[in-house]
Amino acid sequence: MLIGAHVSTSGGLAKAVSRGEEIGCRSIQIFNQSPRAWKPTEYSEEDFAEFREAMAASQVESVIIHAIYLINCVTPDRDLARKSRKALIHALRVGDGIGADGVVLHPGSRKQEEVVPAIVRGGGLIEEALSESESCPLLIEQMAGHQNILAHTFEEIAGLIEAAGGDRRLGLCLDSCHLFASGYDIGTYQGIDRMLKESDKAVGKRRLKALHLNDSKEPLGSRRDRHEDIGKGEIGETGFARFLSEPRFEGLPATMETPGPDRKGPVAADIELAEKLKRRGRAARRRRNS
Ligand SMILES: [Zn+2]
Numbered sequence: 001m002l003i004g005a006h007v008s009t010s011g012g013l014a015k016a017v018s019r020g021e022e023i024g025c026r027s028i029q030i031f032n033q034s035p036r037a038w039k040p041t042e043y044s045e046e047d048f049a050e051f052r053e054a055m056a057a058s059q060v061e062s063v064i065i066h067a068i069y070l071i072n073c074v075t076p077d078r079d080l081a082r083k084s085r086k087a088l089i090h091a092l093r094v095g096d097g098i099g100a101d102g103v104v105l106h107p108g109s110r111k112q113e114e115v116v117p118a119i120v121r122g123g124g125l126i127e128e129a130l131s132e133s134e135s136c137p138l139l140i141e142q143m144a145g146h147q148n149i150l151a152h153t154f155e156e157i158a159g160l161i162e163a164a165g166g167d168r169r170l171g172l173c174l175d176s177c178h179l180f181a182s183g184y185d186i187g188t189y190q191g192i193d194r195m196l197k198e199s200d201k202a203v204g205k206r207r208l209k210a211l212h213l214n215d216s217k218e219p220l221g222s223r224r225d226r227h228e229d230i231g232k233g234e235i236g237e238t239g240f241a242r243f244l245s246e247p248r249f250e251g252l253p254a255t256m257e258t259p260g261p262d263r264k265g266p267v268a269a270d271i272e273l274a275e276k277l278k279r280r281g282r283a284a285r286r287r288r289n290s
Pocket residue numbers: 066104106141
């Protein structure tokens with residue numbers, strides 16, 4: 001597992017790499033533009049080249065882009081759908097430019113609508129966005145299940161992937177906080193096993209491409225999405241030791257989106273703690289298997 005964090009691109013794309021390096025990240029996640037505004041940030045080929053050079057020279061092995069929160073792929077509102085399509089294409093093209101391992105997407109809320117037509121519409125929009133970009137993977141994030149936001153269940157995610165044509169570029173991002181909020185007790189071995197069994201069955205093993213490492217302020221099954229620093233929430237240190245040491249997560253980029261001590265995001269101590277818990281978890285698994 002490549003443990004890292006969401007970092008700011010303030011001052012230029014390549015700045016994100018040094019920010020990640022400073023706190024000991026092996027993977028980073030960035031926004032390709034301000035997450036709460038539609039206006040895209042225009043990058044040049046030089047910006048992309050500078051980013052790729054910074055990555056090549058650093059210990060950061062993987063970069064993930066998080067698409068903006070305003071996107072709603074499943075909306076029947078034509079104007080919102082048009083803006084969403086454009087924003088998603090922009091994210092994927094930046095992903096192509098910087099060599100990202102994926103664009104993570106919240107597909108959107110279906111509001112009061114039925115699930116099936118929302119999935120069909122969302123899949124159509126995602127398929128179009130893929131066709132307007134080259135090769136960057138698009139990773140659908142499993143959501144906590146609040147406000148009728150789609151992709152709460154693995155069946156909904158599988159439906160979206162199918163409705164989008166089942167392209168090889170389509171994948172899955174699992175967030176420890178969202179899984180916990182959805183009722184998977186991923187702080188236990190049994191909970192992790194059950195979750196992966198269901199995910200593999202519905203979505204497929206090879207589609208799992210990225211993780212988000214967030215503890216949860218809210219209890220198991222709450223369907224509320226409130227991130228807490230690793231080890232300080234309801235999942236806790238022991239739970240994270242198990243989650244971080246899961247062998248099936250080996251090699252995946254795993255970024256924190258936690259408040260951090262100053263509410264400015266994770267710091268070096270948060271990354272160190274996660275690395276320590278991963279080692280502790282591995283030792284516990286060895287004892288368990290012997
Ligand atoms: Zn997300």
